[in-house]
Amino acid sequence: MHGTMKRKSLSKTDPAxxxxxxxxxxxxxxxxxxxxxxxxxTTFIVDGALSFTNMKKVLGTGYNIRALYGSLILAxxxxxxxxxxxxxFALAVTRTNLPKILKTLLGAVTILPLISPPFTSSIxxxxxxxxxxxxxxxxxxxxxxxYGFLGTWISETLTYFPVAFMVITAILNTMSATLDDAALCLxxxxxRMFRTITIPLSLPGIGNSVLLLFGASLxxxxxxxxxxxxxxxxxxxxxxxxxxxxxxxxxxxxLSFLLLVPxxxxxxxxxxxxxxxxxxSVTGKxxxxxxxxxxxxxxxxxxxxxxxxxxxxxxxxYAIILWGSFVKVWSVNNSFTxxxxxxxxxxxxxxxxxxxxxxxxxxxxxxxxAVVIGYVAQRKQFxxxxxxxxxxxxxxALPGTVVxxxxxxxxxxxxILLTGTLSILVAAYVFRYYATGIRSVIASLEQIxxxxxxASLSLGASSIRTFTHVTIPLIIPAVLAGMRYxxxxxMTAISATIFLVSVRWTLLTTRILESMTELQFSQAxxxxxxxxxxxxxxxxxxxxxxxxxxxxxxxxxxxxxEKVGA
Amino acid sequence: MNKMQKVLTLLLLVALCMAPVFAxxxxxxxxxxxxxxxxxxxxxxxYATKIFEEFTKETGIKVNFVRLSSGEAxxxxxxxxANPQVDxxxxxxxxxxxxxxxxxxxxxxxxxxAAKVPTQFKSAKGYWxxxxxxxxxxxxxxxxxxxxxxxxxxxxxxxxxxxxKNSLQMADARTSGTATERIxxxxxxxxxxxxxxxxxxxxxxxxxxxxxxxxxAMPVATGQxxxxxxxxxxxxxxxxxxxxxxxxYPKEGVTYGxxxxxxxxxxxxxxxxxxxxxxxxTKRLGEVMVANLINYIPTRPDVTxxxxxxxxxxxxxxxAEVAWKGENRTRLVERWIAEVIQQ
Numbered sequence: 001m002h003g004t005m006k007r008k009s010l011s012k013t014d015p016a017x018x019x020x021x022x023x024x025x026x027x028x029x030x031x032x033x034x035x036x037x038x039x040x041x042t043t044f045i046v047d048g049a050l051s052f053t054n055m056k057k058v059l060g061t062g063y064n065i066r067a068l069y070g071s072l073i074l075a076x077x078x079x080x081x082x083x084x085x086x087x088x089f090a091l092a093v094t095r096t097n098l099p100k101i102l103k104t105l106l107g108a109v110t111i112l113p114l115i116s117p118p119f120t121s122s123i124x125x126x127x128x129x130x131x132x133x134x135x136x137x138x139x140x141x142x143x144x145x146x147y148g149f150l151g152t153w154i155s156e157t158l159t160y161f162p163v164a165f166m167v168i169t170a171i172l173n174t175m176s177a178t179l180d181d182a183a184l185c186l187x188x189x190x191x192r193m194f195r196t197i198t199i200p201l202s203l204p205g206i207g208n209s210v211l212l213l214f215g216a217s218l219x220x221x222x223x224x225x226x227x228x229x230x231x232x233x234x235x236x237x238x239x240x241x242x243x244x245x246x247x248x249x250x251x252x253x254x255l256s257f258l259l260l261v262p263x264x265x266x267x268x269x270x271x272x273x274x275x276x277x278x279x280x281s282v283t284g285k286x287x288x289x290x291x292x293x294x295x296x297x298x299x300x301x302x303x304x305x306x307x308x309x310x311x312x313x314x315x316x317x318y319a320i321i322l323w324g325s326f327v328k329v330w331s332v333n334n335s336f337t338x339x340x341x342x343x344x345x346x347x348x349x350x351x352x353x354x355x356x357x358x359x360x361x362x363x364x365x366x367x368x369x370a371v372v373i374g375y376v377a378q379r380k381q382f383x384x385x386x387x388x389x390x391x392x393x394x395x396x397a398l399p400g401t402v403v404x405x406x407x408x409x410x411x412x413x414x415x416i417l418l419t420g421t422l423s424i425l426v427a428a429y430v431f432r433y434y435a436t437g438i439r440s441v442i443a444s445l446e447q448i449x450x451x452x453x454x455a456s457l458s459l460g461a462s463s464i465r466t467f468t469h470v471t472i473p474l475i476i477p478a479v480l481a482g483m484r485y486x487x488x489x490x491m492t493a494i495s496a497t498i499f500l501v502s503v504r505w506t507l508l509t510t511r512i513l514e515s516m517t518e519l520q521f522s523q524a525x526x527x528x529x530x531x532x533x534x535x536x537x538x539x540x541x542x543x544x545x546x547x548x549x550x551x552x553x554x555x556x557x558x559x560x561x562e563k564v565g566a
Numbered sequence: 567m568n569k570m571q572k573v574l575t576l577l578l579l580v581a582l583c584m585a586p587v588f589a590x591x592x593x594x595x596x597x598x599x600x601x602x603x604x605x606x607x608x609x610x611x612x613y614a615t616k617i618f619e620e621f622t623k624e625t626g627i628k629v630n631f632v633r634l635s636s637g638e639a640x641x642x643x644x645x646x647x648a649n650p651q652v653d654x655x656x657x658x659x660x661x662x663x664x665x666x667x668x669x670x671x672x673x674x675x676x677x678x679x680a681a682k683v684p685t686q687f688k689s690a691k692g693y694w695x696x697x698x699x700x701x702x703x704x705x706x707x708x709x710x711x712x713x714x715x716x717x718x719x720x721x722x723x724x725x726x727x728x729x730x731k732n733s734l735q736m737a738d739a740r741t742s743g744t745a746t747e748r749i750x751x752x753x754x755x756x757x758x759x760x761x762x763x764x765x766x767x768x769x770x771x772x773x774x775x776x777x778x779x780x781x782x783a784m785p786v787a788t789g790q791x792x793x794x795x796x797x798x799x800x801x802x803x804x805x806x807x808x809x810x811x812x813x814x815y816p817k818e819g820v821t822y823g824x825x826x827x828x829x830x831x832x833x834x835x836x837x838x839x840x841x842x843x844x845x846x847x848t849k850r851l852g853e854v855m856v857a858n859l860i861n862y863i864p865t866r867p868d869v870t871x872x873x874x875x876x877x878x879x880x881x882x883x884x885x886a887e888v889a890w891k892g893e894n895r896t897r898l899v900e901r902w903i904a905e906v907i908q909q
Binding site for chain 1: 612644645651733739810
């Protein structure tokens with residue numbers, strides 16, 4: 001009965017929700033469903049009639065089936081190894097007594113693979129571990145082939161574990177330390193505390209991280225393109241090859257639709273695993289805030305060893321790029337020169353300013369949408385909620401190549417004429433990469449007891465005021481984490497937008513790939529370094545904001561305690 | 567409460583409406599006919615920049631361009647068919663143009679001096695005109711050859727030598743015109759079935775099939791790979807950067823690619839596009855290429871080429887008609903995937 005009432009008059013009972021829903025659904029319709037439907041039509045309508053010939057043709061070859069398995073195996077491996085490493089790094093930063101300077105270094109170094117386009121690190125990885133690679137020579141290893149599963153796996157793990165690190169750190173930071181204290185006071189060992197408190201409470205973060213990494217790996221075409229070789233085909237790369245190489249848009253689109261199945265599966269699996277459990281630890285009823293308890297020392301040592309090894313390896317890979325940007329001719333004439341940077345600032349200026357503008361616009365718009373969508377999906381009840389949440393993630397689950405092609409097909413004719421504009425690039429980025437923002441908002445909300453919001457409501461605040469004054473301050477660290485990721489992606493991603501850059505709007509990443517294909521390794525390195533420095537600075541600013549907001553959040557908790565105490 | 571709702575709704579609407587606002591700006595910014603030209607260039611950026619600079623200097627027409635690989639360029643032109651974003655396609659293999667002709671994305675235009683371009687370097691129906699010719703060549707790392715005591719390969723069969731095991735890099739036929747050119751060459755040299763039997767054997771020595779035609783050039787230059795098959799323009803380019811490389815030709819012969827240019831159907835700056843095609847058909851283009859070390863062999867026989875590496879008098883060049891390439895490309899690539907890659 002209550003349900004029917006609600007259904008009949010949502011616009012009256014909760015007008016804010018109603019307006020939010022209408023607006024978001026409208027944006028989904030234009031920027032997610034329209035391109036997808038147009039692409040579906042391209043795939044399944046042959047000469048005006050429904051036809052499965054494209055599907056049959058694609059599924060008919062054993063190589064494509066192998067590519068499907070390859071994609072699944074790779075995505076599983078990357079999501080597990082990446083989450084594992086990300087968790088270790090997150091623990092190192094939040095739960096150990098390692099020196100502060102070391103923690104800052106860890107955070108700074110993890111960001112490197114994230115802020116450079118994936119193919120850049122793939123190439124320095126090839127130079128280090130490829131045939132005749134510098135590291136292989138140094139260690140005297142002769143017969144090691146990086147091309148295939150192994151190289152792709154290593155490269156993608158290195159590229160994506162920082163995502164896991166970011167998501168899990170945010171979760172570890174918002175846990176309540178009093179639980180640790182309680183466990184230790186009650187006589188539990190540090191191992192037991194870790195096993196029964198830290199791990200279970202970080203499950204939403206781990207789940208998110210696995211989902212995000214699985215999706216990212218599933219959609220990544222650049223890394224397998226460079227490192228997969230012919231022995232290890234994966235679907236997005238095969239789709240890309242079909243579209244750009246064989247001019248077979250239908251075949252490529254059809255292949256990509258196969259990716260939707262595993263993407264859907266992971267999504268529902270995660271819902272099932274985490275949907276019904278309560279992870280509330282921020283209740284507003286806490287006692288005084290204390291420091292998180294430290295991990296057992298054996299575990300700390302293990303974490304320190306793994307993290308240092310990885311940090312050294314990453315620094316080594318990037319040193320190769322840095323070196324490459326300053327030498328006259330790569331590995332032949334190693335004398336110092338600034339020519340490549342002069343070239344970048346002379347001929348790459350437009351690309352730099354375009355990229356920055358696009359990234360900033362996308363980050364702002366994407367974050368607003370992510371907060372609204374995440375909040376509505378986690379806190380509110382309405383019809384079609386699951387579908388709502390799933391729709392929001394759709395562009396992220398699809399390979400970028402397909403999104404790019406779908407956008408061209410959908411937005412190249414009236415009424416929505418967008419090709420060649422700034423807005424098509426912004427829209428592609430927003431609806432593809434706000435996913436991390438949504439996930440981290442949801443994960444963060446899962447830890448915050450709705451009683452806090454109910455209290456605000458019962459004290460007479462409106463739902464909007466509650467949202468802006470209670471919910472937002474509580475989830476700000478998660479929002480900023482999402483923003484960081486969004487901005488970074490807008491600066492570095494290439495798969496979707498390589499189809500969307502135009503004579504008017506160009507991107508740094510396309511220029512780097514360009515330099516690579518034109519064999520200007522040093523120029524590509526210089527472009528990469530410029531990109532890395534820009535993103536690094538922007539990232540430092542956001543990190544600072546995050547820290548600022550987290551301490552504010554701590555203070556607000558203390559205030560609530562005082563009030564309760566009074 | 568109402569006020570706050572409005573603020574929130576407004577915020578969302580602003581986010582949503584951002585897109586059309588920007589789109590509107592573009593509508594107004596349509597360039598004047600004759601003033602500006604928008605181009606997709608398959609020719610590498612560093613070459614296209616120099617050539618277009620010269621074109622602008624001589625005609626006053628400003629050129630905006632994006633560089634794309636041939637597959638990406640064609641995919642985009644087809645996708646943008648209803649509302650073309652560019653006026654012309656510049657560079658890239660002629661068989662890409664033939665594929666585009668089948669999709670109906672090119673316009674017929676015969677440039678003013680096209681008559682002086684030999685027939686095998688232009689479309690019979692006038693859809694595209696050749697601007698440069700590039701034969702295939704072998705390029706090897708001099709140090710690698712020396713260490714293994716090998717001579718530079720001078721026959722296709724030399725590449726089957728077990729000394730090259732796991733050390734050849736060449737392009738993937740699915741993405742690269744260089745790779746399909748290699749298959750055309752082999753088919754012309756030994757016949758189709760023999761060519762595939764040969765490639766199956768060659769596969770044993772392949773370290774990696776690269777996405778782009780020039781993708782293997784840097785690995786060969788730095789010694790990561792020993793040797794590969796490239797277009798002469800890519801091979802000379804990396805050699806001129808200072809790497810110790812040996813360029814050699816197979817005695818059985820090689821086919822060559824024709825770099826083309828053409829006008830997109832529905833071009834918004836048609837006159838400017840025609841001006842570019844006219845200019846490209848004159849001797850000027852060839853002279854600009856020679857002066858800037860852009861290593862295409864000009865399609866105009868009356869341009870004097872100074873680089874001895876582009877002297878084709880001692881190289882056995884095989885004829886492979888563009889129409890034949892266009893008709894057989896998909897079939898040959900599919901056979902390559904089925905028999906060579908998946909064996």
